[in-house]
Amino acid sequence: MGTATGSVPSLPPVPHNARSHLRVPEGSGYSRRRVQLRGQERPITANRQTSWAFADAFVAEDDALRWARERARESGIPSVSPGTGAALRLLAATVDAKAVAEVGTGTGVSGIYLLQGMRPDGVLTTVDPEPARQQFAKQAFRGAGFAGNRARFIPGRALDVLPRLADGGYDLVFCDGDRLESLECLAEALRLLRPGGLVCFEGVFAQGRTVDSAAQPVEVLRLRELLRTVRESPELVASFLPVGDGLLTAVRRG
Known part of the structure; x- marks a missing residue:
């Protein structure tokens, strides 16, 4: 990738000896050194790291989570x-989401947060290639008090399932799947979203590798392409939220 003008800014990786009594979110790319970001230099101090870590752990989780x-x-x-x-829950509530598509069911952690932010009659469509994971998620959703009709579980690869979903039928699309398919999932998300809808990608820091200038695997290069594409798209209003392992979020313009 390189550091040509217009490329994603390169930030130093997290030092292993960062001084904080709270754990810095893994892979966030924060450093106590000064960093250069699009022409503006600012110090990343231990206090700032502590504040970010506190914010990431701010929300208490219930038994189901x-x-x-x-x-x-x-x-x-x-x-x-x-x-x-918590950010996903807030975003779902902000757009008054009735229909959400999720790539990467996992065991239901993100799904619970999304359902908590959605309208009471909202439906989460969640896709995962591993049916066993979706069984865990079903139990988790029941434990969180959600009726069975609040979630639609579809086993399969994202790029096999997403093309079958309705154009413009979704308020939010959350992607937490195969990083090699990030750009293809973005294209599908733009088709699925209504004007004013949100697309979110989790894990875009890739445990600090996305902003590390060292040689990186193909999946990290794809994430850098995703960042550039979202940032430069006239269809999107984007923000990169420094929570967890990095949450790339964008609104589809009307």
């Missing part, structure tokens, strides 16, 4: 941080 998170840990499945979940 803790159960789903524990199943994820046992199964070796990554799940969104509490801060990311």
